[in-house]
Amino acid sequence: MKSFRQELWFQVPQRRGFINITPQVEDCLRQSGIREGLVLVNAMHITASVFINDDESGLHHDFDQWLERLAPHEPVSGYRHNVGEDNADGHLKRQIMGREVVVAVTAGQLDFGPWEQIFYGEFDGRRRKRALVKIIGE
Helix, strand or coil: CEEEEEEEEECCCCCCEEEECHHHHHHHHHHHCCCCEEEEEEECCCCEEEEEECCCHHHHHHHHHHHHHHCCCCCHHHCHHHCCCCCHHHHHHHHHHCCEEEEEEECCEECCCCCCEEEEEECCCCCCEEEEEEEEEC
């Protein structure tokens, strides 16, 4: 069995944002040479997420609005975690959207269902953060 590891780096200029990272993950898969196996992609920061869904701008807007209703950024004084910080909502949003995804690799391709794409979700942006791509297989 072979393994491959690469970090993808992001700097989202706003507090929140979604980036389709499917092309970068596919590039990692090509570099790995693995034809059958699994790809793990996880956010390496506790206020960011990796998830799978449709690449549709209306849906991304709906995610953003829904998450803000569930865990509003303001008032920052409403969170105990925010003593000296202002990102408690980012921790909660990450918990909702998830830390990681695992995708099967079949015949050297990501084995997706219809419309599925991999996204990096940022909930406390404006600084460099990373996601890990780990591929194992043969």
